[in-house]
Amino acid sequence: MGNVKHQNQQGFLIAAFLLMLSPGALLANVSGSDYPMKRVTDIFDPQSLPAEMIMTPAMVVLWITLGIFVVVTTLLVFIVIRYRRKSSDDGSEPPQIYGSTNIELAWTVIPILITVVLILVTSRTIGEIQNKVFPENALHIRLVGHQWWWEIHYPQLGIITANEIHVPMSYRDPAKARPTRIDLQSADVIHSFWVPQLAGKTDLVPNRTNKTWIEPFEPGVYFGNCAEYCGTQHANMLLRVIVHTPEDFERWVAAQKAPIPAPVTSVELEGEKLFYSTSCINCHKVGDSVAQGIFGPDLSKLMLRQTIGAGVAPLDDKHLWAWVKDPQEVKVGCLMPNMQLLDAEVDSIVAYLKTLK
């Protein structure tokens, strides 16, 4: 047992050493793209507490309904075969039965009993999930839905980001548990937070603060969607939750809080000038600069993310270029207009954006 722990520590040290050697690798690890990508969001493979708790009543009701299905279908098939009119039928009418109080009572009382069981199981789980008491150290996130992206605030940490929620993993040991509680709000229409392997969905309703929570136990990148139809690009309002080991999470927090490096090369400087002289800054925020727009995603640490456009494309040179050139080509109907930039201008702005890390 001790040996295993020792090996783990050794592995961690080697990893940390390698990370220090290579800034690129460090970046990848902070963005979480080294973790397993949980693309298949099977709700029967829950990786987090509320999703796991849901499985209890879910399995009860699935087995009960499967049982009823088998019994009634068998009965139906049997009746159709057994009481089919034979070709040798004499044309007489069968005995006319008008009903039977006892039988009818039986198929009223048995369903009532089944229903009572379901009601008890369901009510218990509703209470357990909705009335969760959080430990002091729980991470707090405020998630704001926009057409068609997610704005993410960490009030305890002073971090604002978009579309990718970073949380630390939790432990089953109550002493080490660290759940994440999430306040859900909307800036425009109704959206819905749904990361199937972590928790059931809860809507983001304007003029209202809804609450949900997650408590994942395995590091990984968990996929989710906006689950309430919210307009043209509802389908591309994707969400990723990156569950870090506690150490990696601290590293991510540190990276988010670190000052943004200043642009160096001439093309980066040219891009910065363009960025601040066009209307980019009306909607986007970059650190403490004059760019304090709130209508679009915060770009301060853009390069620490995996995707752009709320998951519509991976964050790489090609797609970033295409997005800056004409977002309407990448995500038609999205609220960022085509800025009518020349190709050379797009080159510089992309060069500048790539310094935001």
Added chain:
Amino acid sequence: MATETSTVEKDYEFSAPQKVGHEKGSLTRIIQELVFTVDHKKLGLMYIGAGLIFFVVAGLMATMIRAQLFFPNNTFLEPAVFNRFFTMHGTAMVFLVGMPIIFGFANYLVPLMIGARDMAFPRLNAFGFWTFLFSGLLLYFSYLGGPGLYAAGSAPDVGWFAYSPLTSRAFSRGTSTDYWTLSLLMGGIASISTAINLIVTIVSYRCKGMTLGRMPLFVWLYLVVGFLVIIAVPPLTACQIMLMLDRYLGAAFFDTQAGGSAVLWQHFFWIFGHPEVYILILPGFAIASEVIPVFSRKPIFGYPIMVAATVMIAFLSLGVWAHHMFTVGMTSLGNTFFAISTMLIAIPTGIKIFNWLGTMYGGKIRLELPMMFCIGFLFQFLIAGLTGVILAVAPFTWQLSDSYFVVAHFHYVLIGGLLYTVFAGIYYWYPKAFGKMPNKKLGLLHFWLFTIGFHLTFAPQHVSGLLGMPRRIFTYEAGRGWEIWNQLSTIGVLIQIPGILFFVINLLYSYWKGKPAGDDPWDAWTLEWATTSPPADYNFAKLPEVKSRRPLWDLKHPDDPDWKYE
């Protein structure tokens, strides 16, 4: 004798002075008859016919939707076009297909079954039909008229339950949402007028001897549907008016940016929307409750408890609306209440399924077309009911809500449940309405193709829902595990389409080439089979008098009549 009479009539017709263009059978004459008629039978058939036409249009939209979802990242349809298609598909299927078809059956059959000469208010009846028809045309006209002043819009794209504030002017520019609102307002007026007519007819126009306890179950279920419509539709009408006030007169009922409530809309809509599900499915039960006994050759098992279960379902259905809202952030008490009330509905619904099975048990089941569709209905409605119980488990619905699992569930209810009984009803009463038997071979092709296609389309959607696929997305990334299920689903549609084609061909073919049906081809027991096929104007030469629930059984078996046992 018969030929003699017709010759006499012919002579008379030729000798009668006529206006040019008004000869019997001329187009002008046919249009005139359709437009001016107040006959419940003609209006009933027009309701069903219009509903079937809208069904084909809305079905083609669904086909486009399925084609777009065949591949991940498909670019067959623009997102805006896709969103309009699913909005129009849903709205049309509920308000322009479901509602007119159920009212069509009521119109045609209720007066015949209770031994009346027409509905209580024939002109109100015509008013209801035309209001409905123009509400549908108005909705589809949005494709042309929707762009409006702002060049934004075209057809509605807010989803069939149009959650605010997506419908406020900030997020829905142009006039498309107004077309949707006005169309539903008109449709609501039509539904309420028909429902009032139905209730008054059933309460006041029953023939001699037909006590409430002797009404066919069909009529009982429609009585309950009538009351449900009157209770459920006004909240819809109210919230449509409130939405109009929001959009044009600066009210702020639902406009969250002015302090309104987005959840308020959902309460209004689902207080209508959930009883609406039962408004649509109870007529399905009504048809099944007529067809299953006749083709099992036994009376309905447990008539009183069937009536009681129906009333119970209707009553409970008024108290479950927020199970559509388990994810809006209700308190745990609210969620528990609505989970419990929803589960309770399973009890009377279960009673109904068991009683239909009890009717078939010990009978001599004739596997004619109507019965085959009813057996399909029983199997599919069982699945739909059980997924309904699954969805009543609120925590599980936090996962399943707004996913493809829900899409699968309500298509099993509305297609597997309602549409199958509608097909059963059409094949069952086709000989009564047109005097010709539907073709069995074409009907069997329709049944098997449609059944295979239906299950192939909607069963996989349960799985994609369980794999986290949300509804109403026009595209999805590759690698989420959804491809195969969507592809199966689309292939299923390709099998359903020829099924529907055979149905339409059957309707037309049998009209001209079908075997003559006679008055009572199925050897049935209710009053509509006591008159001619098709029934003459005003239905009955002499109003009938009944002594039991199965007046024709009493006639055919004078030695062993029902009234001895009831």
